[in-house]
Amino acid sequence: MLDRNDPSFWSDLFQTILQGAGETLYTVGFSLLFTVIFGLAAGVVLVTTETGGLLAKPFGSRTLGIVINKLLDLLVNVGRSIPFIILMILLIPFTRMLVGSFIGPTAAIVPLTIAGIPFFARLVEIGIREVPVGLIEAAESLGATRWTILAKVMVAEAVPALALGLSTTIVGLIGYSAMVGAVGGGGLGDVAFRYGYQRYSPEYMFAVVILLIVFVQLFQSLGNFAARRLSHR
Amino acid sequence: MISVDRISKSYGSGENVVHALDNVSLNIAKGEIFGVVGQSGAGKSTLIRTINSLERPDSGTVTVDGQNMNLLQGAQLRSARHNIGMIFQHFNLLSSRTVQSNVELSLEITGMDRGARRKRAAEILDLVGLSGKATAYPAQLSGGQKQRVGIARALASKPSVLLSDEATSALDPETTQQILDLIRQLSRELGLTVLLITHEMDVVKRICDSAAVMSQGRILEQGTVEGLLTTEKSLLGQALFPLGEIPLNGNTIIEITFNGVTTDRPVIAQLARTYNIDVGILGAAIETVHGHQTGRTRLELPGSAETVAAAIADLRGQGLFVEVIGC
Numbered sequence: 001m002l003d004r005n006d007p008s009f010w011s012d013l014f015q016t017i018l019q020g021a022g023e024t025l026y027t028v029g030f031s032l033l034f035t036v037i038f039g040l041a042a043g044v045v046l047v048t049t050e051t052g053g054l055l056a057k058p059f060g061s062r063t064l065g066i067v068i069n070k071l072l073d074l075l076v077n078v079g080r081s082i083p084f085i086i087l088m089i090l091l092i093p094f095t096r097m098l099v100g101s102f103i104g105p106t107a108a109i110v111p112l113t114i115a116g117i118p119f120f121a122r123l124v125e126i127g128i129r130e131v132p133v134g135l136i137e138a139a140e141s142l143g144a145t146r147w148t149i150l151a152k153v154m155v156a157e158a159v160p161a162l163a164l165g166l167s168t169t170i171v172g173l174i175g176y177s178a179m180v181g182a183v184g185g186g187g188l189g190d191v192a193f194r195y196g197y198q199r200y201s202p203e204y205m206f207a208v209v210i211l212l213i214v215f216v217q218l219f220q221s222l223g224n225f226a227a228r229r230l231s232h233r
Numbered sequence: 234m235i236s237v238d239r240i241s242k243s244y245g246s247g248e249n250v251v252h253a254l255d256n257v258s259l260n261i262a263k264g265e266i267f268g269v270v271g272q273s274g275a276g277k278s279t280l281i282r283t284i285n286s287l288e289r290p291d292s293g294t295v296t297v298d299g300q301n302m303n304l305l306q307g308a309q310l311r312s313a314r315h316n317i318g319m320i321f322q323h324f325n326l327l328s329s330r331t332v333q334s335n336v337e338l339s340l341e342i343t344g345m346d347r348g349a350r351r352k353r354a355a356e357i358l359d360l361v362g363l364s365g366k367a368t369a370y371p372a373q374l375s376g377g378q379k380q381r382v383g384i385a386r387a388l389a390s391k392p393s394v395l396l397s398d399e400a401t402s403a404l405d406p407e408t409t410q411q412i413l414d415l416i417r418q419l420s421r422e423l424g425l426t427v428l429l430i431t432h433e434m435d436v437v438k439r440i441c442d443s444a445a446v447m448s449q450g451r452i453l454e455q456g457t458v459e460g461l462l463t464t465e466k467s468l469l470g471q472a473l474f475p476l477g478e479i480p481l482n483g484n485t486i487i488e489i490t491f492n493g494v495t496t497d498r499p500v501i502a503q504l505a506r507t508y509n510i511d512v513g514i515l516g517a518a519i520e521t522v523h524g525h526q527t528g529r530t531r532l533e534l535p536g537s538a539e540t541v542a543a544a545i546a547d548l549r550g551q552g553l554f555v556e557v558i559g560c
């Protein structure tokens with residue numbers, strides 16, 4: 001049990017929480033980066049490999065298009081249906097192979113990214129699906145290439161929805177990061193587990209909770225604000 | 234300029250097969266405004282979409298500016314499309330881009346550099362009367378203004394063909410008139426060939442040189458608008474100048490079609506005087522069809538068969554198109 005009358009109690013708490021918050025932001029930041037890159041790609045491919053889509057026939061083969069679409073859809077569903085705590089354990093060998101260890105903030109990036117990709121991919125898919133087909137047709141009638149249509153019409157028009165999806169994803173990743181933290185991933189989850197749970201300190205627990213609430217509020221509001229600013233509908 | 238030769242296109246199979254286009258042929262001369270009218274589901278959109286190969290016909294050929302559109306693929310198709318602008322019922326503007334930037338999209342696609350794009354976009358926005366709105370977003374514009382942006386985008390790359398798929402169907406009558414006037418003016422100034430499809434007969438009357446009437450995937454009649462009006466039992470003529478039911482009371486009923494030359498003369502008064510018949514006017518519809526006074530009048534001619542026959546012969550002698558529709 002920690003002694004809150006110890007003269008260094010509050011400065012220790014401050015130090016620990018600060019380091020935990022830094023680790024959480026580091027882990028979430030990098031997993032977000034990879035999640036966005038791969039999730040965006042996966043979401044775009046999911047929409048465009050459907051019947052009549054821009055990539056319905058990759059390399060001229062509809063069969064290949066169907067295979068890619070179904071496979072990706074399955075992967076996304078599987079990724080989204082495995083509870084995170086189990087996914088994390090399942091991924092231990094993979095993480096160790098990739099990072100060399102499964103302990104610490106860097107190792108935590110791996111399961112977070114793997115969980116984030118299918119989550120964000122679905123949100124991207126939904127966002128892009130909402131772009132009216134008429135816009136795609138208009139671009140086709142102007143003689144646009146598939147790439148131009150993807151980048152300048154489908155993704156560009158979905159940007160407000162993507163901003164919202166992004167903030168939802170960040171919030172999800174912060175939650176997951178606390179779980180990874182508790183099993184050795186560092187960050188605020190680790191602080192809450194070691195000080196709050198193992199050493200019964202309500203101050204530490206409280207500080208972690210407050211900070212997590214602040215993070216979630218902050219990113220959600222940022223996302224909402226960005227979506228509003230970016231939308232000209 | 235545009236030649237459509239016996240194209241067919243069906244959707245679905247078995248019992249659910251829909252013949253959206255059934256052996257359709259059209260010829261549209263350079264600089265002409267050609268209208269296709271028909272009810273919803275007639276196959277008009279399918280037809281116009283084969284012109285720029287958004288849709289490929291099952292059989293038959295589409296030729297635009299000497300190029301067989303069916304055979305074009307990839308880069309060749311895209312560059313052919315730079316020569317064919319298209320406007321839509323719901324405008325299809327990018328909500329994420331300003332007016333200027335929407336127009337520039339068309340030029341980004343043709344690979345024009347930034348400076349030249351700016352200049353060209355400003356030029357074309359001026360032409361459609363929207364220079365003041367360059368930095369507005371589509372959501373801030375009225376329907377008519379949105380369609381002007383649509384027209385500017387379609388014409389930015391200096392195409393020689395403009396396709397219009399119900400471009401005025403979402404607009405009120407006054408705005409419709411303004412947009413039609415703009416299309417007509419631009420087609421004259423730029424030498425554009427225009428194919429426009431619509432379910433409103435009025436649109437054809439206002440701006441088309443030639444027209445076709447379509448139903449269930451087939452062309453029922455086609456020709457110049459004036460020609461169609463003076464064709465016996467023309468659907469277009471009857472639709473443009475509806476005169477109602479024909480009363481059957483034993484008297485001879487005739488319909489006279491006027492064109493630009495004859496509307497100024499007091500034809501009916503003269504007829505009554507010369508043959509001493511009490512000419513009854515049962516219905517009349519006179520309209521200005523792109524600049525010419527055109528119309529139909531339904532007359533009742535009481536009197537002996539000889540007098541009536543002589544009167545009709547006289548009218549025909551004056552170059553009028555006379556149809557006996559009841560006696």
Ligand SMILES: Nc1ncnc2c1ncn2[C@@H]1O[C@H](COP(=O)(O)OP(=O)(O)O)[C@@H](O)[C@H]1O
Nearest residue numbers: 244245251253272273274275276277278279280
């Ligand atoms: N992609 C499609 N799939 C199935 N049926 C279609 C498709 N496009 C058009 N059709 C059918 O073809 C017919 C003609 O449609 P369309 O050309 O849109 O008519 P219009 O533009 O004259 O209203 C309609 O019966 C319509 O349901």
Ligand SMILES: [Mg+2]
Nearest residue numbers: 277278279399
């Ligand atoms: Mg239509």
